[in-house]
Amino acid sequence: xxxxxxxxxxxxxxxxxxxxxxxxxxxxxxxxxxxxxxxxxxxxxxxxxxxxxxxxxxxxxxxxxxxxxxxxxxxxxxxxxxxxxxxxxxxxxxxxxxxxxxxxxxxxxxxxxxxxxxxxxxxxxxxxxxxxxxxxxxxxxxxxxxxxxxxxxxxxxxxxxxxxxxxxxxxxxxxxxxxxxxxxxxxxxxxxxxxxxxxxxxxxxxxxxxxxxxxxxxxxxxxxxxxxxxxxxxxxxxxxxxxxxxxxxxxxxxxxxxxxxxxxxxxxxxxxxxxxxxxxxxxxxxxxxxxxxxxxxxxxxxxxxxxxxxxxxxxxxxxxxxxxxxxxx
DNA sequence: ACCTATCTATCCTGTACCTT
DNA sequence: AAGGTACAGGATAGATAGGT
Numbered sequence: 155x156x157x158x159x160x161x162x163x164x165x166x167x168x169x170x171x172x173x174x175x176x177x178x179x180x181x182x183x184x185x186x187x188x189x190x191x192x193x194x195x196x197x198x199x200x201x202x203x204x205x206x207x208x209x210x211x212x213x214x215x216x217x218x219x220x221x222x223x224x225x226x227x228x229x230x231x232x233x234x235x236x237x238x239x240x241x242x243x244x245x246x247x248x249x250x251x252x253x254x255x256x257x258x259x260x261x262x263x264x265x266x267x268x269x270x271x272x273x274x275x276x277x278x279x280x281x282x283x284x285x286x287x288x289x290x291x292x293x294x295x296x297x298x299x300x301x302x303x304x305x306x307x308x309x310x311x312x313x314x315x316x317x318x319x320x321x322x323x324x325x326x327x328x329x330x331x332x333x334x335x336x337x338x339x340x341x342x343x344x345x346x347x348x349x350x351x352x353x354x355x356x357x358x359x360x361x362x363x364x365x366x367x368x369x370x371x372x373x374x375x376x377x378x379x380x381x382x383x384x385x386x387x388x389x390x391x392x393x394x395x396x397x398x399x400x401x402x403x404x405x406x407x408x409x410x411x412x413x414x415x416x417x418x419x420x421x422x423x424x425x426x427x428x429x430x431x432x433x434x435x436x437x438x439x440x441x442x443x444x445x446x447x448x449x450x451x452x453x454x455x456x457x458x459x460x461x462x463x464x465x466x467x468x469x470x471x472x473x474x475x476x477x478x479x480x481x482x483x
Numbered sequence: 484a485c486c487t488a489t490c491t492a493t494c495c496t497g498t499a500c501c502t503t
Numbered sequence: 504a505a506g507g508t509a510c511a512g513g514a515t516a517g518a519t520a521g522g523t
Contacts, residue, residue, distance in 0.1 A: 503507090
């Protein structure tokens with residue numbers, strides 16, 4: 155708190171061109187849930203005094219909730235002419251919402267928005283520090299699956315990745331950020347170019363990436379098989395596993411479809427509630443399965459991810475059998 | 484020309500509030 | 504209480520613009 159106070163005084167004095175001060179302030183008249191979330195202080199800028207509201211935890215912060223709390227806090231603050239929210243850090247979308255709601259706030263060193271003072275500044279350039287994520291985005295997962303299936307034998311730029319996988323370079327830039335932040339690959343700079351490669355090889359990538367990968371299946375729908383064009387029938391789920399192991403495939407075939415392909419046909423096909431003769435199940439994937447499909451079947455890494463939560467012992471055994479036999483061929 | 488910070492569009496989900 | 508609806512917030516990725 156001391157540190158934030160010092161940063162605040164320094165930053166606001168600089169930006170406002172007037173001396174700013176900061177003093178702690180008691181807040182015992184407030185209910186516990188408010189004192190836990192916010193710390194109050196007295197701020198003076200030049201001759202004007204304000205109530206400073208320090209945010210304890212920016213992760214759970216919601217502008218709309220804050221406005222509700224604010225009304226309660228301001229009841230006991232008749233001696234100041236206004237208030238200002240102070241936070242150590244706030245994500246861009248929250249700062250944007252605060253501006254929309256005209257809530258004055260200061261993130262020392264980064265941004266100050268304070269209409270009452272006639273001030274609004276934002277740091278020109280922010281050093282971007284890629285943050286490690288728990289689960290990588292679908293686009294990043296597509297890049298990793300591409301690498302696992304041998305599609306990235308040499309260092310590659312975001313641009314050529316975008317061409318290869320059908321995403322924008324922007325999305326591939328973010329994918330490289332995530333891969334770098336989670337140490338799943340090597341990202342090197344060669345002049346202006348940013349190059350991604352996997353020096354440890356794809357066999358080492360699989361166990362490293364596994365904790366960060368998601369089930370590619372977003373949703374499963376049932377339609378008449380005849381309504382799915384032959385070229386869209388990429389076998390997935392237990393149907394694909396049946397073809398790659400000793401598992402007996404289900405009677406009702408399972409296919410995988412990307413979001414775009416589904417969008418094209420969704421309005422024309424009828425969804426069937428229960429299994430019937432001539433029906434099939436279609437998994438709607440969060441990345442296009444056709445990018446990595448071979449011989450009309452989804453890639454075995456995505457297949458593994460789509461079935462790893464399966465409790466059935468036969469499926470589990472078949473998955474292991476498939477990974478041993480197929481993955482690196 | 485290429486990379487990336489920021490803005491924007493779109494879709495999805497959870498929640499509060501309303502109706503039945 | 505159950506179900507419906509509207510809205511805010513969150514996730515994802517495309518578009519734009521500015522920097523090197």
